[in-house]
Amino acid sequence: MQDALAVITVVVVGVMVGVEFAVAVFVNPILDRLPDDGALAARGAGARVLGRVMPFWYIGSMTLGAVWVVMARGDDGLPFVVTGALLLVVSVMMSAVLLVPVGSRVAARPQGGAPEDRKERVGRRDRLHHVRVGVIVLASTLFAVALTR
Template identity: 35%
Template sequence: MQFIPLQTIVLIVAGLMVGNELAVSGFVHPQLSQLGDKCHAASTKALALTYGRIMPFWYALTLVLTIAIAFILQQNRTALLFAAIAAIVWSLLIIFTIVILVPINNQIGQMNLEKLPDDWKDLRTRWDRLHAIRVGFLVIALICLTVACQLSTSC
């Protein structure tokens, strides 16, 4: 049985999320780091607070939709395997984000812009490095999800 509309929705939701995270890692934060300290800190603080409100829902929605695709594809073992890998990677990334990146993000979001902590740039660099690792795994999850959806429509 084919569920093309659901597959389309999950690929759009996941693709936009991964693209957003890739843009943050590859374009937004590298440009912000070129700004003066006050502007850089203010920008990253604003982004940390905004993304801190939006991304939990986006990640959760992507995971739920990926699990739904895995459930639907259980008749096609190869497609199910790729969907399951995607769901596992997304689950692990959510845990990684909550345990490692959210605390850093919270520190950035709570910075006093009038008196920046001495280590604020180190904090930003650490977050960017860890975020780049997350983006790599997000791309892997998206590839697995795309393969799963493609396999299900070709069988």
Template identity: 50%
Template sequence: MLDALEVVTTVVVGLMVGVEFSVAFIFNRILDALPEDAGQLGHAHGGRMLGTLMPYWYIGSVVLSAAWAVAGRHHHGAGLVVAAAVLLIVSVVMSLLLLVPINNRNRTWTPETRPADWAEQLHRWNRYHYVRVAVIVAAFTLLAAALV
């Protein structure tokens, strides 16, 4: 049973890292290259879509890694799993304090209703997101290392 939990946790966190990495380094660059209104509308749609899904994915990753840490507490690599769980908790706290407030505003913007500093707010979100991606990549790396 522990083996299955280890694999499921690693895959779930790994997929989350892949999505967030793609947002940071691929999708945002594509949206930013579109004409102003199209790019802003794309960011708003992405904020609605991923803003609905990601809370479950982040919390699920924390729960899975915590379950692995508890179930595997007497096994090799337990400290790595605990460290990964802590990093995932940090990513959730970062999300709630820094990224979600900006995303909640962004997801409602249209070309007619967006504030004058909308681009600066999106750039701020991106800076925070880069840090969050680094945190979850580190967590994923620790989980992968705990497997071996």
């Protein structure tokens, strides 16, 4: 049972990392090449879609990590699982406190005209997103290491 849980956790977190990495490294830079209104409209649409899915994915990943911690008591990989699970908690906190408020403003933006501070807001959000991606990449890596122990 623990082995199945570990594999499911690695897959679920790994796919989440892939989505977040793709958004950070490929999708957002492509969208930023669109004219201001187009870029904001596309980011808003993306924020609305991902804003519905990602909370469940993040919390589900964090829950899988927590259950793995409980089941891995006494295993060689426990320190890796604990650290990975804690990093997922950090990523959820970062999302709730730092990223969701900015994403909600982008998703709720009225049509027409870009706000004057658009570049600063988007730049700040992207920098925070890159940090969060780094956090979940590290968590995923630690889970993969734990799986092999």
